[in-house]
Amino acid sequence: xxxxxxxxxAAEARENREKSPCELNVCVAAGCLSLHSDAVKKSLEExxxxxxxxxxxxxxxxxxxxSLGPLVASxxxxxxxxxxxxxxxxxxxxxxxxxPVPRLLCSREQPFFQRQNLIVxxxxxxxxxxxxxxxxxxxxxxxxxxxxxxxNPNEIIQEVSKSGLRGRGGAGYPTGLKWSTVAKxxxxxxxxxxxxxxGDPGAFMDRSVLESDPHxxxxxxxxxxxxxxxxxxxxxxxxEYPLAVKRxxxxxxxxxxxxxxxxQICNTKFNFDMEVxxxxxxxxxxxxxxxxxxxxxxxxxPRPRPPxxxxxxxxxxxxxxxxxxxxANIPSIxxxxxxxxxxxGTKKSKGTKVFALTxxxxxxxxxxxxxxxxxRQIIYxxxxxxxxxxxxxxxxxxGPSGGCIPEQFLDLxxxxxxxxxxxxxxxxxxxxxxxxxxxxxxxxxxFMEFCMSESCGKCIPxxxxxxxxxELLTRMTLGTATPRDLELLEELCDMVSSTSLxxxxxxxxxxxxSTLRYFRDEYIEHINEKRCRAGVCECGSAVEVTA
Amino acid sequence: MNPAPAVKTLMIDGKDVSxxxxxxxxxxxxxxxxxxxxxxxxxxxxxxxxxxxxLVELKGxxxxxxxxxxxxEEGMEVTTQSPRLEKYRRMVVELLFAERNHVxxxxxxxxxxxxxxxxxxxxxxxxxxxxxxxxxxVDTSQERFTMDHNRCILCTRCVRVCMEIEGAHTWGVFGRGxxxxxxxxxxxxxxxxxxxxxxxxxxxxxxxGALFEKSKVGxxxxxxxxFLNYLNEMxxxxx
Numbered sequence: 155x156x157x158x159x160x161x162x163x164a165a166e167a168r169e170n171r172e173k174s175p176c177e178l179n180v181c182v183a184a185g186c187l188s189l190h191s192d193a194v195k196k197s198l199e200e201x202x203x204x205x206x207x208x209x210x211x212x213x214x215x216x217x218x219x220x221s222l223g224p225l226v227a228s229x230x231x232x233x234x235x236x237x238x239x240x241x242x243x244x245x246x247x248x249x250x251x252x253x254p255v256p257r258l259l260c261s262r263e264q265p266f267f268q269r270q271n272l273i274v275x276x277x278x279x280x281x282x283x284x285x286x287x288x289x290x291x292x293x294x295x296x297x298x299x300x301x302x303x304x305x306n307p308n309e310i311i312q313e314v315s316k317s318g319l320r321g322r323g324g325a326g327y328p329t330g331l332k333w334s335t336v337a338k339x340x341x342x343x344x345x346x347x348x349x350x351x352x353g354d355p356g357a358f359m360d361r362s363v364l365e366s367d368p369h370x371x372x373x374x375x376x377x378x379x380x381x382x383x384x385x386x387x388x389x390x391x392x393x394e395y396p397l398a399v400k401r402x403x404x405x406x407x408x409x410x411x412x413x414x415x416x417x418q419i420c421n422t423k424f425n426f427d428m429e430v431x432x433x434x435x436x437x438x439x440x441x442x443x444x445x446x447x448x449x450x451x452x453x454x455x456p457r458p459r460p461p462x463x464x465x466x467x468x469x470x471x472x473x474x475x476x477x478x479x480x481x482a483n484i485p486s487i488x489x490x491x492x493x494x495x496x497x498x499g500t501k502k503s504k505g506t507k508v509f510a511l512t513x514x515x516x517x518x519x520x521x522x523x524x525x526x527x528x529x530r531q532i533i534y535x536x537x538x539x540x541x542x543x544x545x546x547x548x549x550x551x552x553g554p555s556g557g558c559i560p561e562q563f564l565d566l567x568x569x570x571x572x573x574x575x576x577x578x579x580x581x582x583x584x585x586x587x588x589x590x591x592x593x594x595x596x597x598x599x600x601f602m603e604f605c606m607s608e609s610c611g612k613c614i615p616x617x618x619x620x621x622x623x624x625e626l627l628t629r630m631t632l633g634t635a636t637p638r639d640l641e642l643l644e645e646l647c648d649m650v651s652s653t654s655l656x657x658x659x660x661x662x663x664x665x666x667x668s669t670l671r672y673f674r675d676e677y678i679e680h681i682n683e684k685r686c687r688a689g690v691c692e693c694g695s696a697v698e699v700t701a
Numbered sequence: 702m703n704p705a706p707a708v709k710t711l712m713i714d715g716k717d718v719s720x721x722x723x724x725x726x727x728x729x730x731x732x733x734x735x736x737x738x739x740x741x742x743x744x745x746x747x748x749x750x751x752x753x754x755x756l757v758e759l760k761g762x763x764x765x766x767x768x769x770x771x772x773x774e775e776g777m778e779v780t781t782q783s784p785r786l787e788k789y790r791r792m793v794v795e796l797l798f799a800e801r802n803h804v805x806x807x808x809x810x811x812x813x814x815x816x817x818x819x820x821x822x823x824x825x826x827x828x829x830x831x832x833x834x835x836x837x838x839v840d841t842s843q844e845r846f847t848m849d850h851n852r853c854i855l856c857t858r859c860v861r862v863c864m865e866i867e868g869a870h871t872w873g874v875f876g877r878g879x880x881x882x883x884x885x886x887x888x889x890x891x892x893x894x895x896x897x898x899x900x901x902x903x904x905x906x907x908x909x910g911a912l913f914e915k916s917k918v919g920x921x922x923x924x925x926x927x928f929l930n931y932l933n934e935m936x937x938x939x940x
Contacts, residue, residue, distance in 0.1 A: 436877065453874060458770045606878055607877065607878055608877065609877060609878035610878070610881070611855065611876065611879070612751050612857075612881075613751045613753055614752060614753060614797060614800075615796065616878075617881065618796040619796055621833065625831055625833075642829060645792070646792075649789050652764075653753045653789050653793070
């Protein structure tokens with residue numbers, strides 16, 4: 155495929171779209187699908203057929219505001235309908251060209267949509283994720299063709315370095331540096347792996363991207379492969395995401411059909427193909443060395459680094475491993491330049507970040523904001539604040555490796571360094587808002603239980619240490635703990651984070667440490683007064699029994 | 702023939718030492734009679750880096766590094782003993798004792814147990830963590846040997862010796878976290894395993910009384926993993 159051929163395909167696709175200017179886009183990503191958006195789509199299709207309206211009904215990806223699903227967008231008017239039921243189809247189709255249906259209307263003018271800056275999610279909800287032509291129509295694969303025909307690998311790496319993009323899996327390692335390390339490592343065969351083993355409780359960014367715009371990730375991976383000299387790629391998706399697996403599989407087949415994957419892509423010497431590997435339900439397989447072991451067909455346990463995968467990764471070959479969102483940023487960076495990307499965000503954290511905003515907040519959904527946006531803007535403006543009758547208490551970022559941030563830090567900007575200073579981490583982008591009905595000791599216990607059951611069991615601090623911490627936290631929630639238990643808990647936090655083999659164990663104490671830092675009073679109350687101020691724990695009843 | 706690897710000089714506990722570039726800190730330290738405690742390491746087997754007892758401090762590195770898998774580097778300054786390291790090492794032993802049912806007085810390996818020795822060596826006089834007392838089985842189905850899961854510390858020496866030296870790959874690890882445990886073949890009784898050659902190497906490398914020979918008690922059940930060095934040396938010569 156040449157640039158001209160791609161342009162022609164894009165033109166054809168656009169022309170096709172113009173034939174039926176009227177469109178109804180139904181979100182068929184997992185969030186809305188679980189609210190039966192497939193039935194909505196079906197009844198809209200039937201209604202269009204029945205009335206003979208000139209309108210195309212399409213299934214698209216996530217539109218962001220998952221709590222008001224199923225969402226239907228009407229084009230070209232740009233109207234957005236919320237909580238659509240299959241029975242609303244007639245009314246919507248009837249009013250296609252006339253007045254909107256006020257009952258279902260969801261304003262696009264609200265801060266939830268206005269405050270966002272879409273790069274990774276730019277096509278999400280606007281194209282049919284199962285049709286490669288639709289991605290091409292919105293300038294898809296231009297970056298790949300441009301990179302292959304006009305740029306050398308070094309120029310691409312320069313551009314990525316210039317963009318300041320950092321790993322979106324959570325640790326924030328500079329992407330350009332990682333790429334150049336893999337590119338410089340000698341090896342006959344190199345691999346590119348996309349880590350889509352998103353396992354944090356409350357996180358659904360990667361799932362949404364894969365379900366809504368899979369070609370974007372594929373294109374990013376192909377560009378990465380060209381830049382580092384890899385010929386084979388794997389995407390490791392957890393089995394719990396069947397829709398993402400299916401859509402990415404479709405994307406691979408479609409790309410192969412158009413010669414965007416395979417041998418001699420764009421008539422160059424570049425060969426690249428990839429396949430989907432499905433995870434077996436282990437959280438630890440999101441750790442890169444465990445993920446590699448799992449792809450190799452071995453038990454998914456981490457190994458000590460160095461050697462890093464860049465030197466000896468999959469089958470001991472140099473391997474580039476990045477997160478879904480990292481790869482999804484690449485086409486935009488190549489197309490619009492590293493300088494453009496670097497102009498967004500803060501000094502050390504560039505670009506945008508996708509967050510899965512969830513918990514006790516009005517607007518639950520997927521958002522993308524520039525780095526440096528404050529937590530207050532995210533929670534109160536975009537998220538609409540905590541629902542009536544309750545007070546904000548904390549926001550949890552970074553999943554089981556992260557921490558809880560209390561109200562006094564809400565004006566802090568969201569970037570890698572600030573979050574780390576607060577004892578949390580950026581993580582992959584889960585953001586759970588908690589109100590005063592949450593007990594912080596119980597929250598810490600919940601995350602510890604998660605780490606305990608997801609520890610691979612290889613190294614003793616993580617295997618046995620998390621179990622001991624869980625036991626101590628359970629005692630606190632039951633009201634049977636002593637001040638000595640708190641001392642032991644703190645000692646264990648220090649020991650487990652300092653001595654564990656991989657990131658899972660090293661960061662497992664973070665939820666405890668951050669809640670101890672900001673909500674120590676609650677721990678003391680649980681231990682000394684056997685009281686839970688949120689009324690979640692049963693420690694009060696334990697007193698009655700003993701009394 | 703490969704050129705001889707470069708020699709590096711480094712400092713371990715204030716002592717200047719030299720080592721080949723392909724040696725680990727642990728190797729270099731032991732060569733110079735600097736003791737670093739280990740449980741999962743065994744000369745002749747690959748490293749698991751699982752017991753975390755050999756963690757050492759490196760000057761200029763914020764993280765502790767396992768001496769068994771960290772290669773020596775020119776000018777490295779290693780500290781193997783410090784109050785912090787000793788505290789962590791004691792806690793590792795405490796966590797191991799609290800994890801399963803280690804009752805020395807009724808154990809075949811009493812007084813010949815590496816876990817027990819480690820506790821003595823590190824001065825662990827009692828365990829501060831609540832004992833978990835899990836209900837664990839004992840597999841006596843094998844003709845000559847017994848596997849007592851109550852005493853296993855998951856060092857995976859048996860798994861590695863079976864795979865790397867015997868080549869049978871009978872042993873494996875099953876399950877996650879505190880539920881992780883050893884299995885033979887695809888989780889069948891040891892006695893029914895087709896792959897086990899009854900060579901007993903796993904028993905000889907086991908640091909505790911988890912794997913032991915039947916009808917041997919007391920000093921008879923002393924373990925001897927020295928065959929590993931011999932086997933590896935013979936293999937070297939053949940190459």
